[in-house]
Amino acid sequence: MDFNLFWSSLGPLLLGAIKGTIPLALASFALGLVLALLVAMMRISANKLANGVGRFYVSIIRGTPLLVQLFVIFYGLPAIGVKIDPWPSAIIAFSLNVGGYAAEVIRAAILSVPQGQWEAGHMIGMSRNQTLLRIILPQAARVSVPPLSNTFISLVKDTSLASLILVTEMFRVAQQVAAFSQEFMLLYLEAALIYWVICLALSTAQTRLEKRLDRYVAH
Amino acid sequence: MSPTEPVLQVRNLSKSFGTNTVLRGIDLDVPRGKVVALIGPSGSGKTTILRSLNGLEMPDAGSVTVGARGTNGEGGPVDVESQLPSLTLDFETKVSPKEVAALRDRSAMVFQHYNLFPHMSVLQNVVEGPVRVQKRPRAEVVAEAEALLARVGLLEKRDAYPFELSGGQQQRVGIVRALALKPQLLLFDEPTSALDPELVDDVLAVIKELADDGWTMVIVTHELAFARQTADEVVFMDGGVVVERGPASQVLREPKEERTQQFVRRLLHEI
Ligand SMILES: Nc1ncnc2c1ncn2[C@@H]1O[C@H](COP(=O)(O)OP(=O)(O)O)[C@@H](O)[C@H]1O
Numbered sequence: 001m002d003f004n005l006f007w008s009s010l011g012p013l014l015l016g017a018i019k020g021t022i023p024l025a026l027a028s029f030a031l032g033l034v035l036a037l038l039v040a041m042m043r044i045s046a047n048k049l050a051n052g053v054g055r056f057y058v059s060i061i062r063g064t065p066l067l068v069q070l071f072v073i074f075y076g077l078p079a080i081g082v083k084i085d086p087w088p089s090a091i092i093a094f095s096l097n098v099g100g101y102a103a104e105v106i107r108a109a110i111l112s113v114p115q116g117q118w119e120a121g122h123m124i125g126m127s128r129n130q131t132l133l134r135i136i137l138p139q140a141a142r143v144s145v146p147p148l149s150n151t152f153i154s155l156v157k158d159t160s161l162a163s164l165i166l167v168t169e170m171f172r173v174a175q176q177v178a179a180f181s182q183e184f185m186l187l188y189l190e191a192a193l194i195y196w197v198i199c200l201a202l203s204t205a206q207t208r209l210e211k212r213l214d215r216y217v218a219h
Numbered sequence: 220m221s222p223t224e225p226v227l228q229v230r231n232l233s234k235s236f237g238t239n240t241v242l243r244g245i246d247l248d249v250p251r252g253k254v255v256a257l258i259g260p261s262g263s264g265k266t267t268i269l270r271s272l273n274g275l276e277m278p279d280a281g282s283v284t285v286g287a288r289g290t291n292g293e294g295g296p297v298d299v300e301s302q303l304p305s306l307t308l309d310f311e312t313k314v315s316p317k318e319v320a321a322l323r324d325r326s327a328m329v330f331q332h333y334n335l336f337p338h339m340s341v342l343q344n345v346v347e348g349p350v351r352v353q354k355r356p357r358a359e360v361v362a363e364a365e366a367l368l369a370r371v372g373l374l375e376k377r378d379a380y381p382f383e384l385s386g387g388q389q390q391r392v393g394i395v396r397a398l399a400l401k402p403q404l405l406l407f408d409e410p411t412s413a414l415d416p417e418l419v420d421d422v423l424a425v426i427k428e429l430a431d432d433g434w435t436m437v438i439v440t441h442e443l444a445f446a447r448q449t450a451d452e453v454v455f456m457d458g459g460v461v462v463e464r465g466p467a468s469q470v471l472r473e474p475k476e477e478r479t480q481q482f483v484r485r486l487l488h489e490i
């Protein structure tokens with residue numbers, strides 16, 4: 001293996017991570033969480049229609065491969081006249097995907113907060129939304145951090161699929177350098193290493209966040 | 220408002236859960252500054268009445284009127300100038316969320332299992348309602364909250380989280396949280412029945428003090444000795460109806476109705 005190539009390609013790969021992988025993951029996760037919260041609210045609402053729509057959405061997202069979702073949006077939609085550029089396509093697909101998985105996490109976390117907390121919120125005069133935001137979600141956040149962290153870590157790795165719809169994220173950079181230099185093993189291991197380091201950093205952040213949110217429960 | 224005019228007036232309150240009729244036409248009057256103890260066997264509908272008075276349960280029929288706030292001297296619900304007008308909810312017609320909110324503005328509840336907010340410190344628990352909902356100035360609310368916490372002997376716990384407190388301390392915070400809302404009416408649902416026996420007296424002593432200060436209260440309790448000392452009136456209910464009501468000493472010492480006699484005797488024997 002050519003270690004000069006390792007060092008010279010590190011710059012472009014890191015740039016691919018900084019300009020591609022990381023913003024793609026962050027944007028999709030943020031949008032996905034907002035979507036997930038909405039869907040979770042639909043799923044716990046008494047409205048049968050909202051509940052059904054939420055359930056159907058979650059079922060589709062969890063029942064189909066992410067790559068297929070990505071291809072439907074980027075390669076499929078133009079067939080019915082909807083043409084979306086690679087970046088927005090990737091963000092839409094990943095957000096929808098995160099939305100489906102995180103909705104169930106958030107729903108379970110909300111339901112895990114005792115009913116008495118809703119009642120205490122109402123007792124002090126809060127509306128349903130105020131109680132949700134100030135009382136329920138902060139408590140739900142604590143239990144949902146571990147599963148949502150897993151979702152985020154998976155998402156970081158899954159962004160490599162965006163290379164298949166021409167988004168220039170880290171893995172696509174690795175593919176391009178590899179094709180040019182014919183050093184496939186080196187470049188793909190280098191990409192793997194960078195994903196691994198990012199995920200290690202995220203795991204550490206997760207542990208810290210869990211500790212922080214645990215400060216108000218007995219150990 | 221004359222001193223005997225009721226702060227709380229409940230008429231013909233009725234409620235069913237499916238085919239289970241839980242309240243069958245309850246009437247209740249609580250004059251200003253008076254304490255009513257609600258006693259009765261488990262499942263007789265006591266909690267459902269309190270929850271109806273705080274808008275946590277929607278009765279099927281009847282009405283609830285909560286009157287204006289009165290002055291009660293030191294420590295009581297003062298602020299004559301911020302009196303809320305009297306409010307009547309008629310459950311025969313559809314009650315709007317606004318009306319439910321107005322009812323909650325006038326009453327505050329102390330729960331059997333405290334239901335403190337675990338992610339907030341003691342002080343945050345107390346000021347959350349007055350600051351976030353009532354939009355009162357934070358500095359003023361904090362000063363009041365600290366005075367109330369000092370009164371129940373918990374000022375040094377102001378920055379503790381609920382899990383760091385004993386059950387008795389948590390319930391005293393629950394009481395302070397309710398007081399900080401400056402309600403016209405305080406509701407207690409078996410405030411000591413989740414506590415270890417040795418912690419009960421501290422909490423009852425706090426409630427007794429509030430009664431002496433002139434708060435208007437409805438207390439669901441199985442502590443008959445406490446009810447006798449504290450309550451002006453005792454209401455015994457069973458099966459969703461009021462079986463007997465009267466001055467505390469009469470209902471608890473010389474109950475007229477057989478069901479009341481049985482209940483009181485059984486409870487006294489347990490102790
Ligand atoms: N949310 C509810 N749904 C169905 N039944 C209920 C509900 N709340 C209370 N009940 C029923 O109403 C009856 C009275 O309950 P409750 O008011 O809690 O009585 P108490 O406080 O006197 O023990 C019980 O039979 C109980 O099972």
Ligand SMILES: [Mg+2]
Pocket residue numbers: 265266267409
């Ligand atoms: Mg009860």
